[in-house]
Each structure stands twice: as C-alpha cells, then as structure tokens.
Amino acid sequence: MQVGECIKKARWGESFSQEELVSMLSYAPASPEAYALLAEARRVSEEVTGGKAEIHGQFALDLAPCTRNCLWCSFAECNQIFKESWQINAEDAVSSAVRFEQEGANAVLTMTTADYPLWKMLEMAREIRRHIRPDTPLIANTGDKTLAQAEKMKDAGFDGVYHALRLDEGRRNRIHPGKRLETIRNFQEAGLWVGTCVEPIGPEHSNEELAHLILFTAGLHPAFSGAARRIPVPNTELAKYGMISELRMAQIVAVTRLAMPRGTRGNCTHEPCTLGALGGATLFWAEVGANPRDDQEKTEENRGKDVGICRELFTEAAWEILEGPSQHFMQAPEPRAPVETPPAVAQ
Ligand code: SF4
Structure with missing residues (x-):
C-alpha cells in the first residue's frame, strides 16, 4: 500500500487491516514515507485532543522482587x-499525588508490583482521593484483577487503570496473555477507564507482531493507546537485544495513532521524547519512586522525568499542554467489538 493511500484512509477515519499496518511499519524510520505518517498522526492527534497534550504523574506505592518475572x-x-522490599505510607502517597497535581499533572497514577495487597491499594486510593481535586483522574497501574476486585477499586475512588497485554506476555514472563484480556474486560465492566500501550518494543519484534498488538489495542477502544520501547535494564537477559531508536519508536507511535478509533483521545509514549511528540504522542508520564525500567530505587534521580521536563519536551515539539484534569477519561466510550488475543503472543 502506498503511503498516500494510507494518509487518505486516515483522513476519512477509516480502519486499517493487519497488512496495511505492516506496510506502514515497514518503511525505513528516516524515509519520506515514514515522515509523512508522523505528520498525519500528529494531525489526527491535534484533531482529537483539540491540540492539547497531557502529562500524567505516576508514583510507586511499593518496590518488591516480583514473582511474575517479566524479563x-x-x-x-x-x-x-x-x-x-518497601511500601510507602499513606502520608507519602498523598504528598506525591498532591505535588503532581500542583505541578500541573493532568492525572495521577499509583503503580504497584503484582503482589501488592488489594486492601492496601484501596486504602491508599481512598486517602489520596480525599486530598486531590475531585476532577483529577486517579489511575491505577497494577496487577490482574477479578471483576469483584475491579469494582472495589472503582468504589475506592479510582477512575481508570493503565493495563496492557505486553509483547511476549506468557513467553518472557509468567502471565498468560488471556489473563490480561480478562482483566481489561473486568476493569471496563466495573466502569473503570482503560488506557493501554503497545509495549515493551525491542529490536527483535517483527512488524507483524506489532501490527497484531496495535489491532488488539484498537479493539479495546481504550481511553488512550500508544507505543513504548523497551529500555534495557543493565545486566539482564534482554539487555543483549539493545533498543530501538527514538525515531523508530515515533514511527510506531504514529502508526498506532492512525489505527486507533477517533474516540481514543490519548496517544502515549514512554520514555518522554520530542520525536515521539513529533509523531503524534500526546501523553507523557512523569515518574517518582521505583520504576520497572530503572535499576535505581528513586527513578527521579536517574531515568524518571518530572512534570517540568515533560512540559519542555512537548513545548520543543510545539505542543500546547492541557491545563486542568485529563480529557482522556471524559468522552463516553464507543461500543466495543469482541477482540481476541493476538496470535503472535497467544500461547
Ligand atoms: S512488569 Fe509488573 S508483573 Fe512484570 S515483573 Fe514487573 S512488576 Fe511484576
């Protein structure tokens, strides 16, 4: 498929097939065709966000060696x-959430490792909710949950979750891909918004695998989607594969935006970068505390970016930044068609 045809389809808001996505992903990242896709994705992102990018602030409720063993x-x-292992107390959780809000974050996220107790997360959510503005979305980045557990999260004050079916789920960790889809459905059933992402992308992943996962995320009609590269954690098995370039990541971010339904407003990338924003990324995360891509306990002293740096990166890419609560979680979700786990990652 010629790039001009892809752009025409995007202008009409049409959906793309697996083969069409593979052809868009197959252009060399520095080719004129790939640049044309970045420009079109950016145009679509501006259209669906009203030209406003967002920064969400994530902090860790705990750090612990995790038995799910994602490599x-x-x-x-x-x-x-x-x-x-350590867990922060409610006072510190509230202080991190309020600080993010004061710095201008449009939503606040709590992150936990998979075995963090649910009762404690609910307690934290209630406490944080009492202290942040009522319209600031509170989002959880946590392990798989049943419907009953998801409903408790909603009752405790969470508005949404970040949850993803990751590349290599079930092959390079101890989580069955079907469990991820089941959990996403539980969250949606409980009335929680779901934001997701095509991640963690390494140089060894094929265009076919990426296209399958992009279509999977589109079928979820998420609040936001996007793409993120895998950051090699030093001295780990996957570090030998290295990392894709920011430009290649921007290309995947752009193709993901073009493939998402227009009702999906946000298009994330991680870690924050100007090339991602150039290719239509509209959501960056600022981070505090433990971070799964970092080998330091306080990521704010190493890999993690703060709200100010995220703001600068968006500004360098000529994006305006939304003031106030996130718009990702405000629009009524579109009807969802059944989706299946992509064959490339299914067991
Ligand atoms: S990605 Fe999540 S589930 Fe996997 S090892 Fe890390 S904390 Fe555990």
Missing part, C-alpha cells in the same frame, strides 16, 4: 536487581 522489568525476581 524486561527491573522488579522481576529473576533479574535480581532489587532484593529488598
């Missing part, structure tokens, strides 16, 4: 990066 994650027990 790309610094918390994975098998990677032996962190041997000790």
Whole structure:
C-alpha cells in the first residue's frame, strides 16, 4: 500500500487491516514515507485532543522482587536487581499525588508490583482521593484483577487503570496473555477507564507482531493507546537485544495513532521524547519512586522525568499542554467489538 493511500484512509477515519499496518511499519524510520505518517498522526492527534497534550504523574506505592518475572522489568525476581522490599505510607502517597497535581499533572497514577495487597491499594486510593481535586483522574497501574476486585477499586475512588497485554506476555514472563484480556474486560465492566500501550518494543519484534498488538489495542477502544520501547535494564537477559531508536519508536507511535478509533483521545509514549511528540504522542508520564525500567530505587534521580521536563519536551515539539484534569477519561466510550488475543503472543 502506498503511503498516500494510507494518509487518505486516515483522513476519512477509516480502519486499517493487519497488512496495511505492516506496510506502514515497514518503511525505513528516516524515509519520506515514514515522515509523512508522523505528520498525519500528529494531525489526527491535534484533531482529537483539540491540540492539547497531557502529562500524567505516576508514583510507586511499593518496590518488591516480583514473582511474575517479566524479563524486561527491573522488579522481576529473576533479574535480581532489587532484593529488598518497601511500601510507602499513606502520608507519602498523598504528598506525591498532591505535588503532581500542583505541578500541573493532568492525572495521577499509583503503580504497584503484582503482589501488592488489594486492601492496601484501596486504602491508599481512598486517602489520596480525599486530598486531590475531585476532577483529577486517579489511575491505577497494577496487577490482574477479578471483576469483584475491579469494582472495589472503582468504589475506592479510582477512575481508570493503565493495563496492557505486553509483547511476549506468557513467553518472557509468567502471565498468560488471556489473563490480561480478562482483566481489561473486568476493569471496563466495573466502569473503570482503560488506557493501554503497545509495549515493551525491542529490536527483535517483527512488524507483524506489532501490527497484531496495535489491532488488539484498537479493539479495546481504550481511553488512550500508544507505543513504548523497551529500555534495557543493565545486566539482564534482554539487555543483549539493545533498543530501538527514538525515531523508530515515533514511527510506531504514529502508526498506532492512525489505527486507533477517533474516540481514543490519548496517544502515549514512554520514555518522554520530542520525536515521539513529533509523531503524534500526546501523553507523557512523569515518574517518582521505583520504576520497572530503572535499576535505581528513586527513578527521579536517574531515568524518571518530572512534570517540568515533560512540559519542555512537548513545548520543543510545539505542543500546547492541557491545563486542568485529563480529557482522556471524559468522552463516553464507543461500543466495543469482541477482540481476541493476538496470535503472535497467544500461547
Ligand atoms: S512488569 Fe509488573 S508483573 Fe512484570 S515483573 Fe514487573 S512488576 Fe511484576
């Protein structure tokens, strides 16, 4: 498929097939065709967001060696990066959430490792909710949950979740891909918004695998989608594969935007970068505390970016930044068609 045809289809808001996505992903990242896709994705992002990018602030409620053993994650027990565990208390959680809000973050996220107790997360959510503005979305980035657990999260004050079916789920970790889809459905059934992403992308992933996962995320009609590269955690098995370039990541971010339904407003990328924003990324995360891509306990002293840096990166890419609560979680979701786990990652 010629790039001009792709752009015409995007202008009409049409959906793309697996083959069409593969052809868009197959252009060399520095080719005129790939640049044309970045420009069109940016145009679509501006159209659906009203030209306003967003910054969400994520902080960790805990750090612990995690038994799910995702090979790309610094918390994975098998990677032996962190041997000790800690959990922050409610006072510190509230202080991080309020600080993000004061710095201008459009939503606040709590992140936990997979075994963090639900009762504690609910307690934290209630406490945070009492202290942040009622219209600031509170989002959880946590492990798989049943419908009953998801409903409790909603009752405790969460508005949404970040949850993803990751590349290599079930092959490079101990989580069955079907569990991820089941959990996403539970969250949606409980009335929680779901934001997701095509991640963590390494140089070894084929265009076919990426296209399958892009279509999977589009079928979820998420609040936001996007794409993120895998950051090699030093001295881990996957570090030998290296990392895709920011430009290649921007291309995947752009193709993901073009493939999403227009009702999906947000298009994320991580880690924050100007090339991602150039290709239509409209959501960056600022981070505090533990971070699964970092081998330091306080990511704000190493890889993590703060709200101010995220703001600068968007500004360098000539984006305006939304003031006030996120718009990703305000629009009524479109009807959802059944989706299946992509064959490339299914067991
Ligand atoms: S990505 Fe999540 S589930 Fe996987 S090892 Fe890290 S904390 Fe555990």
